[in-house]
Amino acid sequence: MNTTKLVVPDISCDHCKTSIESATQALAGVSSSEVDIPSKTVTLSFQPAEVDLETIVDAIEEQGYEVAE
Numbered sequence: 795m796n797t798t799k800l801v802v803p804d805i806s807c808d809h810c811k812t813s814i815e816s817a818t819q820a821l822a823g824v825s826s827s828e829v830d831i832p833s834k835t836v837t838l839s840f841q842p843a844e845v846d847l848e849t850i851v852d853a854i855e856e857q858g859y860e861v862a863e
């Protein structure tokens with residue numbers, strides 16, 4: 795299991811939180827995803843054998859958010 799934290803500067807409200815959490819949790823291999831609005835971060839746990847970080851980043855970007863790093 796890998797755990798990583800992504801910075802998404804455009805996170806501003808509960809709507810952002812819901813869209814990003816739903817889009818990432820819908821991916822096979824992602825076991826948890828939590829957005830923290832004040833720090834504009836997404837903390838993810840995933841199985842690297844099932845999903846890679848690039849796929850996760852793409853899912854966030856498809857929701858209209860840019861991932862900073």
Ligand SMILES: [Cu+2]
Pocket residue numbers: 805806807808809810811
């Ligand atoms: Cu928002």
